[in-house]
Amino acid sequence: MLALLVGTRIKDVRNSLMISQEDLSRITGIERTQISKIENGNANITLETIERLSIALKLRVADLFDESYYKKPQQIYVYNTEKLTPFVKWAGGKTQILGEIKSRMPINYNSYFEPFVGGGALFFHIAPQRGHINDSNLDLISAYRSIKDDAKFNQLITKLEEHERNHSEQYYYQIRDLDREEAFNDASQVDRAARMIYLNKACFNGLYRVNSKGFFNVPSGKKKTVKTFNREALINIHNYLASNKVEISSLDFEEALVEAEYGDFVYFDPPYDVFEEQSNFTSYSKESFGRDEQKRLLNVFEKLSQKGAYLMLSNHNTSFIRDSYKKYNMSVINAKRMINSDANNRGNVEELIITNY
Numbered sequence: 001m002l003a004l005l006v007g008t009r010i011k012d013v014r015n016s017l018m019i020s021q022e023d024l025s026r027i028t029g030i031e032r033t034q035i036s037k038i039e040n041g042n043a044n045i046t047l048e049t050i051e052r053l054s055i056a057l058k059l060r061v062a063d064l065f066d067e068s069y070y071k072k073p074q075q076i077y078v079y080n081t082e083k084l085t086p087f088v089k090w091a092g093g094k095t096q097i098l099g100e101i102k103s104r105m106p107i108n109y110n111s112y113f114e115p116f117v118g119g120g121a122l123f124f125h126i127a128p129q130r131g132h133i134n135d136s137n138l139d140l141i142s143a144y145r146s147i148k149d150d151a152k153f154n155q156l157i158t159k160l161e162e163h164e165r166n167h168s169e170q171y172y173y174q175i176r177d178l179d180r181e182e183a184f185n186d187a188s189q190v191d192r193a194a195r196m197i198y199l200n201k202a203c204f205n206g207l208y209r210v211n212s213k214g215f216f217n218v219p220s221g222k223k224k225t226v227k228t229f230n231r232e233a234l235i236n237i238h239n240y241l242a243s244n245k246v247e248i249s250s251l252d253f254e255e256a257l258v259e260a261e262y263g264d265f266v267y268f269d270p271p272y273d274v275f276e277e278q279s280n281f282t283s284y285s286k287e288s289f290g291r292d293e294q295k296r297l298l299n300v301f302e303k304l305s306q307k308g309a310y311l312m313l314s315n316h317n318t319s320f321i322r323d324s325y326k327k328y329n330m331s332v333i334n335a336k337r338m339i340n341s342d343a344n345n346r347g348n349v350e351e352l353i354i355t356n357y
């Protein structure tokens with residue numbers, strides 16, 4: 001009985017990763033016929049075989065024996081990690097410098113943490129199987145959560161299609177200004193998510209910005225028609241989120257990291273410190289992220305470093321940040337600023353990538 005349960009689990013995970021029995025045989029060195037027997041519950045498996053299979057399938061050994069998995073009706077989620085990309089455009093998005101970041105990541109780590117996930121360019125690129133993503137922006141996090149949940153995902157698609165059908169200049173402002181109304185506090189997760197994605201696609205330059213009262217204040221992008229999602233891409237994200245152990249929260253970064261520990265990897269991409277001569281885009285949410293917040297972040301970085309987590313942080317190359325992190329490793333890279341409300345501030349800027357390893 002146990003052999004069949006374990007075999008079924010191996011087969012499901014192998015299928016969801018789109019790996020053939022031949023591939024798995026090549027990766028693990030276990031004969032293909034033996035893999036077939038294991039999957040059908042017809043083989044006695046040694047501990048060594050279990051270990052090889054769990055490494056190849058990126059599972060923990062304990063997951064193979066997790067009974068709760070077998071009690072659930074089985075839903076197979078197929079996704080392609082190479083096609084996972086952000087579903088919103090986000091100021092500070094890291095798509096341009098993924099190569100620079102990736103080449104500085106640790107090779108092995110346990111869980112992945114991203115406390116300022118934003119559009120999640122690195123998160124989707126890595127597609128971790130265990131992790132925790134977080135952002136203080138509740139509308140954004142409502143979108144991640146709605147995409148992950150099977151039932152909410154279908155409702156979200158329906159609402160996005162509704163926004164697309166209704167789109168006009170006037171409709172944009174009607175939806176944008178919903179957050180000025182008391183009732184918006186009771187909006188459902190899916191309504192918040194659909195509004196956020198629609199506004200992101202229909203607004204000027206794909207910018208998410210709120211004013212000091214927390215109200216979304218970006219003008220319309222004046223588009224005749226708006227496409228809020230690509231069906232195949234969104235299903236791919238849904239399948240990935242639904243089938244992996246990725247926790248999603250909307251907390252302050254410090255709280256979101258209480259469970260990070262030795263051997264975990266944390267990528268920090270906070271709102272950046274501003275260059276002395278630079279302008280004013282710091283408003284992803286109504287709480288601004290000034291020097292006091294940067295110092296609080298440094299404090300969290302130091303505590304986690306002492307715990308033995310692998311840490312990587314991006315920020316502007318300002319003297320304040322260089323000085324704050326001077327005892328860590330630092331490289332300067334050039335990044336393109338694609339989104340800025342002031343066209344003069346688009347262009348190349350120097351960023352730091354700081355690591356504690």
Ligand SMILES: C[S@@+](CC[C@H](N)C(=O)[O-])C[C@H]1O[C@@H](n2cnc3c(N)ncnc32)[C@H](O)[C@@H]1O
Pocket residue numbers: 090091092093094095115116117118119120121122134135136137251252253254269270271272284285289
């Ligand atoms: C630079 S953006 C992240 C960009 C992102 N990595 C990407 O690739 O699109 C910073 C994010 O931090 C979030 N944020 C601001 N203050 C925060 C806080 N105190 N705790 C958690 N998240 C916060 C903002 O909502 C914003 O999405």
